[in-house]
Amino acid sequence: MAQRKPLERDLSIKEVAEMTGQSADTIGDLVRIGRFPNAYKAGRGSRNSPIRIPEKDVDRYRQTQPRAAG
Known part of the structure; x- marks a missing residue:
């Protein structure tokens, strides 16, 4: 069975x-400047909708930013 x-x-x-x-x-x-290219507004996408950032974008950012590797 595939994992x-x-x-x-x-x-x-x-x-x-x-x-x-x-x-x-x-x-x-x-x-806003596009460092998390797949970020999006949740819900209806209205002005006050919360922004969500895919974990893969965060992982990619942390690999390129040593100080953000936390």
Whole structure:
């Protein structure tokens, strides 16, 4: 039987900030400039919808940013 990959999670800005040791404001700025290319607004995508960042994007970012390797 083939081994299954664990499900990837989509993280909040706050969770990513805690993982990387950066502020939520910094993570929000990084989302806006495209450092997390698969980030999206959850729900209806309205102005106040929470942003979610796929875990694979965070892993990729942490590999390229030694200070964020936390």
